[in-house]
């Protein structure tokens with residue numbers, strides 16, 4: 602279901618939820634409508650799709666593995682470049698698509714894998730097939746992969762207060778300012794600039810390379826880990842990432858590690 606209303610005053614959060622769809626025709630439809638472009642009935646006038654409407658905003662995809670693979674794969678390039686290039690017989694268009702992807706998924710088809718209160722009835726094969734719907738290259742591009750376990754009711758109702766959003770906001774703004782003063786937001790740094798800014802100690806660089814090798818993470822994941830580590834350093838008010846931030850950044854690649862058997 603696509604959003605029909607877009608509050609002008611708030612930052613766009615483009616939330617897209619689908620029912621499981623399998624056929625190629627429907628997959629193509631969603632690839633066009635959700636991830637790529639929206640076409641009119643005749644297919645002649647492409648308009649910006651959800652990823653472009655989420656430009657400089659958040660695109661939230663719930664139940665990520667339920668999306669047709671075709672939809673997920675077409676997002677890979679825009680996730681790198683921040684734009685989507687469309688070539689049709691009569692039209693060539695390039696739309697901006699620098700969106701912040703936020704996605705959610707269950708650990709298995711029934712949703713109870715790892716849940717201490719309800720038993721998962723999925724077979725190992727079903728779980729493997731479900732998780733394998735997310736390709737390695739797509740996961741490479743997702744920087745923070747975090748498991749959120751179900752909370753027992755007593756914890757849900759507990760009155761413990763965490764850090765306030767105002768405090769977090771201050772910290773985020775300070776980190777962002779630090780990046781701007783350095784010349785560019787971390788997300789926009791090229792690989793080379795990123796390495797220059799991080800200026801890892803040689804021991805840390807060797808440690809990171811060994812860790813990535815052990816976890817079978819790709820060269821792309823290397824820069825993404827570095828980028829997250831630099832942001833963690835910015836949030837901590839440090840000039841560059843140390844081993845602690847590198848370890849934390851790798852810790853956020855939970856799904857990669859799980860699917861690689863790491």
Ligand SMILES: [Zn+2]
Nearest residue numbers: 709711721723
């Ligand atoms: Zn299950």
